[in-house]
Amino acid sequence: MEVQKIFKRRKQNEAWNVTIFSHTHxxxxxxxxxxxxxxxxxxxxxxxxxxxxxxxxxxxxxxxxxxxxxxxxxxxxxxxxxxxxxxxxxxxxxxxxxxxxxxxxxxxxxxxxxxxxxxxxxxxxxxxxxxxxxxxxxxxxxxNNPTLVAISEVSKAINREGPDSYRMNPMEYGRFLVLSLGTRTAKSEEKYDAEEAAKWGLLRWLTSDHSTPLVDVFTQASADMVDFHISTVFQALNSEENYLRIQDDTLTGTLSSVDVATKENLENLVKVGEELLKKPVSRVNLATGVFEPINKMTNKEALRKLAKLLSREKHLREAKSAVGN
Incomplete structure (x- = not known):
């Protein structure tokens, strides 16, 4: 599943180092x-x-x-x-x-x-x-994409503790900074089609070519609906830059599997993640569901920008807290 990731930031030689996962294989x-x-x-x-x-x-x-x-x-x-x-x-x-x-x-x-x-x-x-x-x-x-759940929890926290604690109102989504990290999608592979699925019974829906079509369909639909919804909300609020979704929808074969934990595949996934940082920031096309580049800024550059905004917000809150005490 896709979880909103928790990152520990370390600055070494002016470079951000992010450990994605250990090579347990x-x-x-x-x-x-x-x-x-x-x-x-x-x-x-x-x-x-x-x-x-x-x-x-x-x-x-x-x-x-x-x-x-x-x-x-x-x-x-x-x-x-x-x-x-x-x-x-x-x-x-x-x-x-x-x-x-x-x-x-x-x-x-x-x-x-x-x-x-x-x-x-x-x-x-x-x-x-x-x-x-x-x-x-x-x-x-x-x-499967918990971004909406995260936004809801923050809104409830603001409502519970009062707008003064966060310097914003619970429904002021345009001021939220949201980082959503996908764990991959195999849309470009187009593994299934109606002609093939029309012949499936219960068994084939549960297992087909080393995958589970029924699970794939439900989880992908859930993740996409959340992304569509949040993209629409932030676009409507003219705050598109406040929502950064990083996802690779081009994986195929073993790379797109959910349970191939060989050393080779894990190392290849690390390479995919490193290359993804070099790609331009993309946003889902609400009509096609495909991620399309929106500017020349790379995901790595966008992450740096987001980190600076978060750091500035933290310093502002700490300063306000110090004055209040």
């Missing part, structure tokens, strides 16, 4: 026998048991709880028992302490993509001793 077996075995396994249960992923997540996050994060975050999940989205948000944890869970549990839950990984169960206990259970699957089911 698994070996690949592409034999026909392995493919057949994977198909049978997928029909009987999740493609992966999640053991390795869970161990890595717990190792990296340890005993860190939601309320202990260094900055405000939100992580969408979907509770299959309640059949509704569950948003874990540092903005809301004080008002709803039952959502204060271990980050490892939240991350395991939000990564539990249907057919790929098992649903995740855990419990929390609020200060009064009341226990709440969570039965979670991939947050992408509810918000």
């Amino acid at each position: 698994v070996s690949a077996n592409s034999s026909k026998f392995a493919s057949a075995a994977n198909l049978v396994k997928t029909l009987r249960g999740p493609k992966y048991d999640g053991t390795f992923l869970h161990s890595i997540v717990k190792e990296k996050l340890g005993d860190t709880w939601l309320h202990q994060t260094l900055t405000n975050i939100l992580i969408p999940t979907f509770d299959i028992k309640r059949l509704q989205p569950t948003i874990f948000s540092t903005y809301n944890v004080k008002n709803n302490p039952s959502t204060d869970a271990l980050l490892s549990d939240i991350c395991i839950g939000t990564s539990a993509a249907p057919t790929y990984l098992p649903a995740h169960y855990f419990e929390t206990k609020d200060p009064s001793g009341k226990v709440r259970d969570f039965n979670l699957i991939d947050g992408g089911v509810a918000a």
Whole structure:
């Protein structure tokens, strides 16, 4: 799924260094026998048991709880028992302490993509001793592009704490600075068509050529609708530069897969990300859904500009806070 990323900025030799992900990989077996075995396994249960992923997540996050994060975050999940989205948000944890869970549990839950990984169960206990259970699957089911959820959470925080705290009103979207980072899309590959899909039954919708068409359709539709909506809002408010969406919609083959974690593929994805920084800032064409360049500024330059704006805003708030005290 697509999460609004949390970045640690470090300045070294006047260059921004961003660590995208670690090279934790698994070996690949592409034999026909392995493919057949994977198909049978997928029909009987999740493609992966999640053991390795869970161990890595717990190792990296340890005993860190939601309320202990260094900055405000939100992580969408979907509770299959309640059949509704569950948003874990540092903005809301004080008002709803039952959502204060271990980050490892939240991350395991939000990564539990249907057919790929098992649903995740855990419990929390609020200060009064009341226990709440969570039965979670991939947050992408509810918000594959969580940008709109993030904007809503900030608006609620402004409304709750008062406009003076943020020097703006809750619905003043034109003054929001939004960075939305996609995790890839395979639109240009055009993997499916009506002629082929017309012959599919339940099995083919769930597994076709090393992918899951049903999941691909739902998650891509969800992400695109959010991008369309936010692009329209910022254009209407004449604040297009305040919304930066960085996405690569040209990936094909193994690069566009969701679960090929070989060392070679991870290294190739890093190269894709580095090349994406050199490409011009693009915006989705609301008629075609294709990303098109809007100016000569590169994504790297746009990120620097956004970072400067955020830094300036931080200094203004700190100065105001110092005067208030």
